[in-house]
Amino acid sequence: MTPPKPASRPDRVSLWRYLRLFRDDILSAQPARLYRAWMAEFRTPFFRSYLCNDPALVDLVLKGRPDDFPKSDRIGEGLRPLLGNSVFVTNGEVWKRQRRIIDPAFEGGRLRGSFPAMLAAGQAAVARLAPGVVEIEGHASHAAADVIFRTLFSIPIEHEVAAEVFAQFRDYQRSQPILNLAAFVPLPRWVPRLHRRRTRRTAQAIRGLIERLTAERMAAIAAGTAPDDLATKIMTTPDPETGARFDTAEMVDQVAIFFLAGHETSASALSWALYLLATHPEAQARVAAEAAEFAADPTFANLSRLRFTRDVFREALRLYPPVPMMVRETVQHERFRDRDVAPGAQVVLSPWHLHRHERIWPAPDDFDPDRWTREENRACARDAYLPFSAGPRVCPGAGFAMVEGPLLLGLIVGAYCLQAEGAPPVPVAHLTVRARDGIRLRLARRQPAAG
8 A cells, every 4th residue: 555645735825824734734735746846936925935855955955055054943933942942953153062062972882882771662662562452653652752761861761750751742742833923924032932831831841850850960970970871971071172061951952852853753753664564564574574583682783684674664764754844044145946045045855755756766655665775766865865854964863763763663563463453644744744643553462483
């Protein structure tokens, strides 16, 4: 079966209708022509927006001249109550300083050190599952949050503070649209942002809990009793240019985005990967076979045995990129595809459309994990695949995610046979790409292979 894809809006709608559609779901608010267009211009009374699918333009913005295309404030406006001044929303020298401190925590050697915590979280996730019909997005969120807390602060999701952060974040998800008024209308800084009261309250509660964990860890570092995990690594890493470290307030901002990005995006990708396997039994059987081989010796060194499982996860990220659109802003006059682009214009890079582009990918809407091993797709993978962004602003946790995702996927499929239950899920984008009414799967315990 062809994996579900949201219906596109009519090619022409009023601005008011477009804004309402965009607020509800940014995927179905777009016209179908974007799956074939190299570039599209959108005009509003307040700004011009250019969606770029041309790989040359994407490369220019993300890799060629990234300083000339800083991240737009418009998306960050809706998330500032939670994220503060985190690396996700900053630009320029502030962002560069933050990355100099954060990046060493996610280098290759640190992944090996984080693996036992990931494995424990995955095994705990399998233990929480049971035969029958389950809503898998909730379980994936629980598992991904557990990974974050175990690798960041060396505590499981059952820890009192971790459990409360997770509960508050679920509330935040339900109250926070991806965009608010300031995303559409340029507002001076002194104008109130009209965030919902519930959004502000839950964001404040989450940040208060994170501040508690951060302060406790900093005290443990001072006392020489802190565990060697990601939080300790980040808190003790000085900026190589200035020697300064993050203070408590700065660390709270960064932990907030680690939790949002590392938990929400991983849960999205894992949920869709499980659904895709539930609807493609042959692929599921191949993953189960790899998982059985890996289970005989579940070590970091043996992750290479999950080769097809990794390709399934990559294909899930292609079809359902957790962050479907990225917005940059021009700081000077530009010329895109023989069109003048003024300073202050919004430049939209859409992994959602780029990953399904009909003029780039063969059979773009099909689930085909084997495409990653075929020569014909090498150029596509290089030029039109950016689930973690690209260039200097590539997600620092990309390598982390590509260990976590296949590992959790293999552990779950190794333990349970999956079947889709009910109507196909409808993808929508709020904080990330999720299913409008959840993803329901029927689970049955997998019997060990004979012999």
